[in-house]
Amino acid sequence: MNGKAPESAPGQEITDDLPLLLDVLPHELRHRLEGQEDLGQLLEVVLDLGRTPEARFPERVIALSSEPVTQQDLDYVIERVGEFTADNRAGIERTLHRISAIRNRHRKIIGLTCRVGRAIFGTIDLIRDIIETGNSILLLGRPGIGKTTKLREVARVLADGFQKRVVVVDTSNEIAGDGDIPHPGIGSARRMQVPRPDLQHAVMIEAVENHMPEVVVIDEIGTEAEALAARTIAERGVQLIATAHGTTLDNLLMNPTLSDLVGGIHAVTLSDEEARRRGTQKTVLERRAPPTFDIVIEIVDFNELAIHHDVAETVDRYLRHAPLTPEIRRRLPSGKVEKVVPPPMVAPVPSAPGGEYHDYTYARMRPLAPDGGLRLFPYGVNRGKLERAIRDLGLPARLVNTVEEADAVILLKAQERRAPHLVPEATGVGKQVQVLRSNTQHQIMAALRELAHHAGVGPEQIALREAQQAIEHVLVTSEPVELTPRDSYLRRLQHDLANQYDLQSESLGVEPRRRVRISK
Numbered sequence: 001m002n003g004k005a006p007e008s009a010p011g012q013e014i015t016d017d018l019p020l021l022l023d024v025l026p027h028e029l030r031h032r033l034e035g036q037e038d039l040g041q042l043l044e045v046v047l048d049l050g051r052t053p054e055a056r057f058p059e060r061v062i063a064l065s066s067e068p069v070t071q072q073d074l075d076y077v078i079e080r081v082g083e084f085t086a087d088n089r090a091g092i093e094r095t096l097h098r099i100s101a102i103r104n105r106h107r108k109i110i111g112l113t114c115r116v117g118r119a120i121f122g123t124i125d126l127i128r129d130i131i132e133t134g135n136s137i138l139l140l141g142r143p144g145i146g147k148t149t150k151l152r153e154v155a156r157v158l159a160d161g162f163q164k165r166v167v168v169v170d171t172s173n174e175i176a177g178d179g180d181i182p183h184p185g186i187g188s189a190r191r192m193q194v195p196r197p198d199l200q201h202a203v204m205i206e207a208v209e210n211h212m213p214e215v216v217v218i219d220e221i222g223t224e225a226e227a228l229a230a231r232t233i234a235e236r237g238v239q240l241i242a243t244a245h246g247t248t249l250d251n252l253l254m255n256p257t258l259s260d261l262v263g264g265i266h267a268v269t270l271s272d273e274e275a276r277r278r279g280t281q282k283t284v285l286e287r288r289a290p291p292t293f294d295i296v297i298e299i300v301d302f303n304e305l306a307i308h309h310d311v312a313e314t315v316d317r318y319l320r321h322a323p324l325t326p327e328i329r330r331r332l333p334s335g336k337v338e339k340v341v342p343p344p345m346v347a348p349v350p351s352a353p354g355g356e357y358h359d360y361t362y363a364r365m366r367p368l369a370p371d372g373g374l375r376l377f378p379y380g381v382n383r384g385k386l387e388r389a390i391r392d393l394g395l396p397a398r399l400v401n402t403v404e405e406a407d408a409v410i411l412l413k414a415q416e417r418r419a420p421h422l423v424p425e426a427t428g429v430g431k432q433v434q435v436l437r438s439n440t441q442h443q444i445m446a447a448l449r450e451l452a453h454h455a456g457v458g459p460e461q462i463a464l465r466e467a468q469q470a471i472e473h474v475l476v477t478s479e480p481v482e483l484t485p486r487d488s489y490l491r492r493l494q495h496d497l498a499n500q501y502d503l504q505s506e507s508l509g510v511e512p513r514r515r516v517r518i519s520k
Contacts, residue, residue: 016118017095018042024080024092024099025114026073029053029064036062047074048102048111077112082178084109086196087171091178096185098174117177119185124153126305126329126337130295131158134401136240138261138292138311140247141299147243148174148219150299154241155217156187164239167192167213171200174219189217201225208233218242227260231292235383237401240293249296249308250318262296263315264288276482285319287312290387303331312387322476374398374451377406379422380415382439389444393462395452408432408451412439459490467494470518471501480519482508491516 018039022030025045033039033055045064046054049071053064081099084090088101096117101109123146130137131154139147152175159166166189170176173193177183182191190211194203200218204226207216216233218226221244234240244261246252253259266288275282291311298306306326308314314324328340374397378386383399390397400406409426413435416423426433434447452462463486470481483494491507494516498505504519 016040016116017092017097018116020092020095021045021097021114021116024077026076029073032064042116044116045114046112047077047114049074074109074112077114078109085172089172091173093179094177094181094183096177096183098172118149119152119183120149121153121156121185123150123302124157126303126331127297127307128157130297130307131241132162134239135294136234136292137242137295137297139241139243139297139299140249140252141243142247145299146302147299151175151217151219151241151243152183152185155189155215156185158215158239158241159189160187164214165212166190166215166217167207167211168217169200169204169207169219170194171197171219175217198223201229204229204233208236208238213238215239215241220245221258221261224257224260227258227292230261234292242293248298249311249314250324252296253315253318260289261292262311263291265315265319287315287319290384291315298326300328301330305329320473320477322473375400375405375407376410376451377401377403377408378410379419380412380439381410381436381444385439385441385444386410386448389441389448393445393448393452395448395462396465397448397452403431406431408434410434410436410444410447410451412436459486460493463490464493464497467497467516467518471498471503474503474518474520475501478520480517483516483518485509485513485515488514494518 022033025033029045033042033045036042036055036057038057041057043056043058046056047069050068052066053069053073055062055064077099078084078090081092082090084101088103090099090101091097092099096119098115098117100113100115102111102113104110124131127137127150139150141147155166155168155175158164166186168175168182168186168189168191170182170191171194173179176186176189176191182189190213192203192207192211194200201223204216204218207213216238218230218240219242221227221230221242230240230242244252244258246255246258249262252262253265259265264287265285267283268286270282270284272282293311296308296311296314298308300306306328308324308326314326318324330338330340332338374395376386376397377400386399389395403409403422403426406426408431409422411422411433416435423433423435432451434451436443436447463483466483470483473479473481486494491514495505495507498516498518506517507514508517509515
């Protein structure tokens with residue numbers, strides 16, 4: 001980690017194997033370093049040919065000698081560390097220290113940066129509950145903020161604490177250290193080394209195809225090939241925990257190489273009728289596909305995180321120019337965790353006419369459902385079309401990756417013979433099964449309506465949820481929204497909900513296309 005050495009908070013433990021790094025330095029430099037009172041805060045040692053050697057600490061830089069670095073000094077270090085790979089990095093076996101080389105035009109090493117690597121145990125208490133969900137998680141943050149440190153402990157906790165099959169795809173041995181035996185910081189997780197950085201995407205796919213992991217951990221997704229490999233892994237039902245080049249979700253969206261990780265953006269030309277219904281221009285930006293990652297965590301500081309619990313909803317809000325309101329979590333000096341949940345964005349919604357009200361904050365307003373909604377396992381069904389149908393219906397539902405997690409299964413008939421056990425397995429434990437003849441949007445919508453009926457999710461809840469999302473849009477953008485055509489009873493519920501926010505609502509059109517329009 002560059003910039004600042006982390007200070008241990010209550011419940012945390014830092015190990016740095018610092019003596020092993022000092023052992024590779026020339027004797028005079030090592031002796032000078034050992035005399036520093038804040039040696040435990042050392043960040044890196046810089047050795048450049050013909051210049052005085054430096055030691056860098058969080059608040060100061062000191063010269064380790066009055067004599068300039070010689071070629072003999074560089075050779076002394078080079079002989080005592082591992083082999084330098086294609087990315088000009090080497091390490092010290094079974095440690096997290098990294099030695100990076102600067103070469104001249106003739107590929108001769110003329111400079112070294114010896115960076116201290118630290119394993120910090122107890123850093124993920126802020127997000128432990130999120131990791132337990134099995135969702136794919138993307139960590140963002142500026143260089144040196146602690147992404148790799150958190151990634152390392154995630155691998156250890158999932159492998160040792162939850163007994164999951166974890167494979168770490170380790171480019172430049174950043175996560176699990178140098179040598180053939182991984183650093184104990186990743187626990188019992190297995191590590192696959194990457195021979196060259198440009199082969200990381202191939203090793204990612206190899207990990208899934210050859211070793212049957214439940215979790216794949218990757219540091220620094222940075223190319224289009226790696227983004228595509230990540231989507232392939234996630235679509236196979238494997239939990240993906242990764243970091244990427246970028247500091248926040250919105251600047252990741254502006255990165256054409258990596259925006260697919262969060263669904264991507266494309267321009268869509270609407271019909272005249274649809275543009276009027278939305279109250280927008282004919283050409284609008286929309287999310288191109290379901291996100292590869294379910295959750296994005298921005299590392300604001302080593303002890304502060306901004307969490308986007310539903311990437312699809314967050315991206316859609318961003319494209320509507322609505323404010324992004326992530327949950328903030330921070331560790332206080334006392335060691336306690338403080339959570340700042342965004343305030344309610346919409347009115348409460350009744351569970352049924354005359355029923356009790358449930359408070360929905362933005363953190364629970366998800367396009368695929370708040371907790372407690374219908375859990376669907378698709379087999380052979382186009383996930384993008386299914387997600388769109390869920391959103392269009394306003395159905396409180398979400399997609400899951402296993403039959404065990406699901407309340408219902410949606411199965412494409414053409415794929416049924418590939419999994420003959422699936423229907424008996426699901427129906428045997430009381431799960432609903434809907435078999436589709438084709439992957440058309442009409443078939444998917446019909447199946448979802450049938451499942452909603454069986455689950456007791458009636459048209460009232462769907463109509464009110466649609467109105468709820470429209471109200472939020474109107475309040476944020478001042479743009480009018482026309483809702484889906486409904487019968488008179490459901491339109492009255494939508495009018496009443498709009499009235500609670502002092503918004504205007506009117507019914508347009510003729511039956512059976514009569515619908516509510518909400519505006520300021």
